[in-house]
Amino acid sequence: MTLHTKKLKELKELISKNEINSTELTKHFLDRIEKYSDINAFNHIDQEQTLEQTKNFIKDKKLSGIPVAIKDLVLTKGMKTTACSKILENFIPPYNATAMTNIYNEGGINLGKTNMDEFAMGSSTEYSHFGKTKNPWDLERVPGGSSGGSAAAVAARVATVAIGSDTGGSIRQPASFCGVVGIKPTYGRISRYGVVAYASSLDQLGVFGSSVEDTAYFLEVLSGKDAKDSTSVNKEVPNFSEIIKQGDIKGLRVGVPKEYFIDGLDLEVKESVQNALKKLESLGAEIVEISLPHTEYALATYYIIAPAEASSNLSRYDGIKYGYRAKDTKNLEDLYSRSRSEAFGDEVKRRIIIGSFVLSSGYYDAYYIKAQKVRSLIAKDFTDAFKDKCDVIACPTSPTTAFKAGQKTNDPMTMYLNDVFTIPLNLAGLPGLSVPCGFDSKGLPIGIQILGNAWDEGTILKTAYQLEQSLNLDLTPNLIKG
Amino acid sequence: MNFTDENTKKLLILAKLSANTQEVKALTSSCNEIFSYMEKLNELDVSSVKPMQHVHGSSNIYREDTPIKSMNTDLGLQNAPNKAGDYISVPLIIEE
Numbered sequence: 001m002t003l004h005t006k007k008l009k010e011l012k013e014l015i016s017k018n019e020i021n022s023t024e025l026t027k028h029f030l031d032r033i034e035k036y037s038d039i040n041a042f043n044h045i046d047q048e049q050t051l052e053q054t055k056n057f058i059k060d061k062k063l064s065g066i067p068v069a070i071k072d073l074v075l076t077k078g079m080k081t082t083a084c085s086k087i088l089e090n091f092i093p094p095y096n097a098t099a100m101t102n103i104y105n106e107g108g109i110n111l112g113k114t115n116m117d118e119f120a121m122g123s124s125t126e127y128s129h130f131g132k133t134k135n136p137w138d139l140e141r142v143p144g145g146s147s148g149g150s151a152a153a154v155a156a157r158v159a160t161v162a163i164g165s166d167t168g169g170s171i172r173q174p175a176s177f178c179g180v181v182g183i184k185p186t187y188g189r190i191s192r193y194g195v196v197a198y199a200s201s202l203d204q205l206g207v208f209g210s211s212v213e214d215t216a217y218f219l220e221v222l223s224g225k226d227a228k229d230s231t232s233v234n235k236e237v238p239n240f241s242e243i244i245k246q247g248d249i250k251g252l253r254v255g256v257p258k259e260y261f262i263d264g265l266d267l268e269v270k271e272s273v274q275n276a277l278k279k280l281e282s283l284g285a286e287i288v289e290i291s292l293p294h295t296e297y298a299l300a301t302y303y304i305i306a307p308a309e310a311s312s313n314l315s316r317y318d319g320i321k322y323g324y325r326a327k328d329t330k331n332l333e334d335l336y337s338r339s340r341s342e343a344f345g346d347e348v349k350r351r352i353i354i355g356s357f358v359l360s361s362g363y364y365d366a367y368y369i370k371a372q373k374v375r376s377l378i379a380k381d382f383t384d385a386f387k388d389k390c391d392v393i394a395c396p397t398s399p400t401t402a403f404k405a406g407q408k409t410n411d412p413m414t415m416y417l418n419d420v421f422t423i424p425l426n427l428a429g430l431p432g433l434s435v436p437c438g439f440d441s442k443g444l445p446i447g448i449q450i451l452g453n454a455w456d457e458g459t460i461l462k463t464a465y466q467l468e469q470s471l472n473l474d475l476t477p478n479l480i481k482g
Numbered sequence: 483m484n485f486t487d488e489n490t491k492k493l494l495i496l497a498k499l500s501a502n503t504q505e506v507k508a509l510t511s512s513c514n515e516i517f518s519y520m521e522k523l524n525e526l527d528v529s530s531v532k533p534m535q536h537v538h539g540s541s542n543i544y545r546e547d548t549p550i551k552s553m554n555t556d557l558g559l560q561n562a563p564n565k566a567g568d569y570i571s572v573p574l575i576i577e578e
Binding site for chain 1: 483485489490494497498499500501508509512513515516517519520522523526527528529531532533534535536537538540541543545557558560561562563564570572573574575
C-alpha cells in the first residue's frame with residue numbers, strides 16, 4: 001500500500017476503519033525518512049518516543065494516529081528543540097508549544113523535527129548547525145528556507161504534512177522550490193506560544209502539504225486563539241478543507257501587481273505564472289492589474305525591523321539558564337560573550353549586529369522608526385487593493401526556481417533578495433500561500449503566490465484548490481518515483 | 483553611511499559578542515553593503531506617516547488573573563548548563 005501518497009483524510013479513514021494502525025503508518029514514514037536520509041530533511045528523530053505515541057493517542061479526532069513533521073523551532077516537550085543552532089543543540093523543552101498541544105489534542109503523532117536555517121534566518125536551509133537540506137527535485141540544489149526541511153519532507157513524501165514558520169517567506173519560498181503547497185496564515189491565526197522567536201511582529205506558523213486540501217485540513221488543527229499568546233486573535237476558525245470545495249471562482253477578482261513583474265524575474269517563472277493566471281481566467285476569475293507602489297521598499301524595511309527584533313529576542317541566550325555555555329570562562333562578561341560567540345552562526349551574528357545598530361542611540365529614528373513608517377505605507381497598499389480593486393492577489397512566489405547549494409552563501413545581500421516577493425505580506429500581517437503552477441526547462445517546480453485579506457484564508461485556499469485541480473500537475477520528484 | 487570596523491567593534495561589545503580581526507572585517511564589509519541598500523528608504527518622505535505599532539492595530543490585551551500551577555523546579559532546571567542543588571551555578575561576580 002502506497003501510504004505516503006495518500007491524503008490526510010484517506011489516512012484518517014484507513015485508521016478509523018482499522019485497516020492500518022498508527023504504529024504501522026508511522027513506521028512506514030520513519031522507514032522512508034531513513035531511505036531518503038540523503039535529503040537531510042530531519043535534524044532530529046527519536047523513533048522510540050515517536051512510536052510510543054502511536055500506542056496512546058486521542059481517538060476519533062482530526063489527526064488520530066497520523067504522524068506529522070514539526071519544524072525544529074516548535075517546542076516539543078521531552079524531545080529536543082534546537083532551532084538548528086549550536087546554542088540550543090541539547091535543549092529539551094519542559095513544555096509543549098500550543099501548536100503542538102493542538103496536534104496532540106487532535107490525536108496527531110510527532111514524527112520528528114525538521115531542519116531549518118539557524119533561528120529561521122535564511123532562505124536556503126544551508127545555515128543549519130546540522131548540515132544543509134537538499135532539494136528532492138535535484139540534490140545539488142537548495143530546498144529554499146528557512147523551513148527547507150519541512151518542505152523537502154513533504155516533497156519527498158517522507159511526511160504527509162509539516163509545520164513551518166514564515167517571517168519573510170520561509171514557508172512560501174521553500175514550498176515553491178520543492179513543488180508543494182505552503183500557507184502562511186494571517187498574523188495571529190496560530191499561537192506563537194512555545195515557538196522559538198526570531199522577529200515577533202512578523203513570525204507566524206503555517207503548514208505544508210502535498211495538496212491544497214491537506215494544507216487546509218492541517219491549518220484547521222493549528223488555528224485558534226490562545227490565552228498564552230496575547231498576539232493570537234479570537235477569530236472563528238472556518239472549516240477550510242470544506243470551504244475550498246464549495247462553489248467556483250466565477251467573478252473572483254484576481255489582482256496582479258505590476259511591481260512583481262520586474263527585471264530579475266526569471267522568464268520561465270514569469271511565463272509559468274502568466275499561464276496560471278490565464279487558467280484562473282478560464283475558470284471564471286477576472287484578472288485585474290493593480291499597483292502596490294511601495295513594494296520596492298519592503299526588503300530594506302524588513303532587514304531593519306526583523307534584525308532589530310532578533311537582536312532583542314536573542315539576548316536571552318546568555319549561557320546561564322539553558323543552552324550552550326563556554327568552558328573555562330574568566331568572569332560573567334566573558335561567559336556571556338564567549339558562549340554567544342562560540343555558539344551563534346555567522347548569519348545570526350550579522351543580524352544581531354544589524355539589529356543592535358538600528359536600535360542604538362542616534363540611529364533609532366533614522367532606521368527603525370523610519371522602517372516602521374514605511375511598513376505602514378506597505379500595509380496601506382494592501383488595504384487599498386483589497387478595499388475596492390480585488391479579492392485576492394496573485395504573483396510569483398520567488399524570482400527564480402531552486403538555486404544550487406553554495407551559490408549565494410558568500411553574498412548575504414543576494415541571498416536576501418530571494419525574499420523580495422514574499423516579504424511585503426509579512427510586513428502587512430496578511431495571509432498568503434504558494435501553490436505549484438508549473439516547471440522550468442530543468443524540471444524544477446515553480447510556485448504562484450496567492451495573497452488574501454486579513455482572516456480570509458478560505459478564499460486564497462479555494463482559489464489555489466481550483467487552480468491545482470485544473471492544472472493537475474505531476475508533483476512527484478524523479479528521486480522517489482518507482 | 484560609512485559603517486566602519488569601529489562601529490562593528492562597539493556593537494559587538496553592546497551585543498555581548500566577540501570576534502577576531504578577520505571576522506570584524508567580514509562583518510563590517512557585509513553590513514556596509516546592507517546599510518547602503520537600506521538608504522533606499524530615504525527616497526520616501528514619511529514625515530506625516532505614523533509608524534506601525536501592530537498589524538491589526540491591537541493594543542493592550544487583558545485576561546483574567548487566574549492562578550495556575552507553575553513549572554516545578556526540577557523541570558525548570560533540567561536545561562541549566564551548571565547547577566548546584568536547586569540553583570543555577572554561575573562564575574563569581576564579586577571578587578573574593
